[in-house]
Amino acid sequence: MKIFFICVLFILAVLIAAYLYRVLQGPTIFDRLLGLNGISTKAIILLVLMGTVFERVDMFIDISTGYALLNLVGALAVAKYLEQKGLP
Amino acid sequence: MDILSVLFILAGLFFLIVAAIGVIRLPDVFSRAHAVSLTDSLGAFLMLVGLALHEGLSKNNLKIIAVLALLYIQNPVITHATIRAALRSGLKPWRRESS
């Protein structure tokens, strides 16, 4: 079971690399923002999975909650800023 | 119980992989947002429910459900904010040429 979770963890890391490609290559800045949002959702899942692997889910869940809240505030701030500023 | 959890996690992984392929393949911001929302809604749900099933009956399950509810409330807000900013700054959605 542990081996399975570690495999899933590696697959998730590879998927994050796919989103990272979009962040680095995105034609517009909104592509980058969207890729960042996808990465953060995957990071939340990754943290819970890591907690399952290390058998410390109670601690890692708190970290992922904090991460989700920070992501909400950050993404909204950047989107609002870009909305007022327009395309660079 | 373990088999059910593995099934859920594999199904979630399928949707996550499809979403990653979509993020690379689709042509513009608006369509890519659909792919990201695929991850956010069903992929995260299946993965987290699979992990909660593996966890068994404990208070961690409640926390996992709280994270899931948080994701379901905040992800549409973020996607909507991004798409609205893109639309207001004058990006035109990609159209198929034949139409």
Add this chain to the structure above:
Amino acid sequence: MRPVSSEFLVLKATALFVLWVLLSGSFDWIHLVLGGVLSFTVAWLNSGHSPFVPNFRLWGKIFLYLPWLFLKIVQSSLHLSKLILNPALPIDPRLLRVETNLGRRAAVVLMGNSITLTPGTITAEIDHDVVPEALAAEADPDALLVHAIDETSAGDLTSGRLEAKIAEVFKNEERRW
């Protein structure tokens, strides 16, 4: 500070206390007492803002609406996966205006959230906002500008089934805000 409705104060403090217990996860006396004092203080300090009375019956009805939404999410996820995995990539993105007669802020918010949560459709603008020149029609009171990835994803919106469901949730509720 504005006058405080005590019912609202108690409800807010209870909600904060439940969140505290959920996050701390320990049931010692010191943790419970500390959490109770802190949540009551925070609720008292904040009670000047947003003095609305929660409507539990409405929340219950929204909760009953969620399984139907989840079914829709599963269906459209499978549809979108088929679209993405198809080598020809047969997508046909479009912007469409969805007009609603819900007439309540909360109902429009719930509808926009449901549309965005369903893969394949995203709410791009709501009503009185700046509508881009591409779709410069006169905006009705409640109109959502929706980006849909193809014809089938937009089916529920154009046929008005989602709006009917949400109108059913908000039926028989007196409007408060």
